[in-house]
Amino acid sequence: MQSGRPIVLVVEDEESITTPLAEALERDGLEPHVASTAAEALELARRLRPDLVLLDVMLPDASGFDVCRELRRESEVPIIMLTARGEEADRIVGLELGADDYIVKPFSAREVTARIRAVLRRARRTAGAGAEESPITIGDVRIDPAARTVTRAGESLELSRKEFDLLHLLMRNAGSVLRRERLIEEVWETRWFGSTKTLDVHVASLRKKLRDDPSASRYLHTARGVGFRFAAPADLERAG
Secondary structure: OOOOOOOOEEOOHHHHHHHHHHHHHHHHOOEEEOOHHHHHHHHHHHOOOOOEEEEEEEEOOEEEHHHHHHHHHHHHOOEOOOOOEOOHHHHHOOOHHHHHEEEOOOHHHHHHHHHHHHHHHHHHHHHHHHHHOOOOOEOOOEOOOOOOEEEEEOEEOOOOOOHHHHHHHHHHOHHHHHHHHHHHHHHHOOOOOOOOHHHHHHHHHHHHHHOOOHOOOOEEEEEEOEEEEEHHHHHHHHHO
């Protein structure tokens, strides 16, 4: 029976990790459920509808990246990737697939619970704020915070949670350069532990999905060494 506490699905096949981690999460007021395989993870995710998924990259029957991709097809559940490998390429793959955060083993249970709380706070705040905001249309790009949808020229775009939050922040402040530090703080929270290169990865992905050529950007502009700016309606009128 579910307890009313936030449900955390822990997808990890090493019992030496899952046992103490589940105990720590429970002590911190969360409700952990453990899956040791990709197949079990997807089955539990569909049945439990967890508030957050802690997802190991290395699983016995599939890659955690494959699980992340499948979860993203079905829901916007926050995902934190767990891995023993610290290579930047692995982090980028997970983030591009829609993961919200990334933790490299070995880690402390205290760090994991702090990250979970931060990601859950951000998800709740985003959902609450979006429900109060009207859609924004600039050129042929339209973002609807309440429905969490984005279209360009009427075509629906599939964005990850962070891509959506980043685009929403930039479009809310269209015409103004937003510093990299502010974007990281507001989209990834001040508790973000990763490299700011994550921001560049997400901007590049947004450009690709918006079909915005970086060599002649119409919408997303880079202020070198400072941050990024989304074009204001007046900019588009002048450009023709």
